[in-house]
Amino acid sequence: MPPQDMTTAASPSGGAAPEPTGSEHVLDALQHQVAVFARRAEQTRLGGIGQVRNSMDRAAYLLLNRLDREGPMGVKALAAGMGIDSSTVTRQVAPLVDTGLVKRTSHPEDGRAVVLQLSPRGQARLEEVRSSRRELMTQVTGDWTAEEREAFCALLTRFNTSLAARQAAHHAPPAG
Numbered sequence: 001m002p003p004q005d006m007t008t009a010a011s012p013s014g015g016a017a018p019e020p021t022g023s024e025h026v027l028d029a030l031q032h033q034v035a036v037f038a039r040r041a042e043q044t045r046l047g048g049i050g051q052v053r054n055s056m057d058r059a060a061y062l063l064l065n066r067l068d069r070e071g072p073m074g075v076k077a078l079a080a081g082m083g084i085d086s087s088t089v090t091r092q093v094a095p096l097v098d099t100g101l102v103k104r105t106s107h108p109e110d111g112r113a114v115v116l117q118l119s120p121r122g123q124a125r126l127e128e129v130r131s132s133r134r135e136l137m138t139q140v141t142g143d144w145t146a147e148e149r150e151a152f153c154a155l156l157t158r159f160n161t162s163l164a165a166r167q168a169a170h171h172a173p174p175a176g
Helices: 022-044 058-070 075-082 086-098 120-140 146-171
Strands: 102-106 114-118
Touching (some): 058 086, 058 120, 075 086
16 A cells, blocks of 8 residues: 555654644545645656656646647737746747747747747657556556546646636736
């Protein structure tokens, strides 16, 4: 049986913490499992298997994936879609341009504006990493049913969407 990776709770005074209620227990377990997941994901970087494992960092993967799914776009649109600052995107895109995974091109309607586009090399590299990560997910969830995989994916997507909405609301400029 795999380890549960749970820790015992103690109050600040050193005694045992009061037993949580049913909903508190679930929320405590959820926040703990999210923390364990984040640590394990960072340790393995969910990088896939074989030679491709750990060969693309999270930021690069997410940027390339977004450009692949949504097509060419400017830095501001890319940053807004990812919920991060434009300067962060600029910094993260620079090595992708330098290595030929992303191309900077002129905007088709406004030649002064620059858009970022996945290059053929970037497309090939992204598919290589996706394939490796897909194989890792196959191995990790090998004893799951298709329904369990779909349910987990749906719930994790919903969880990430809720986190993104909370972050957007927290960083939104005050109304007025």
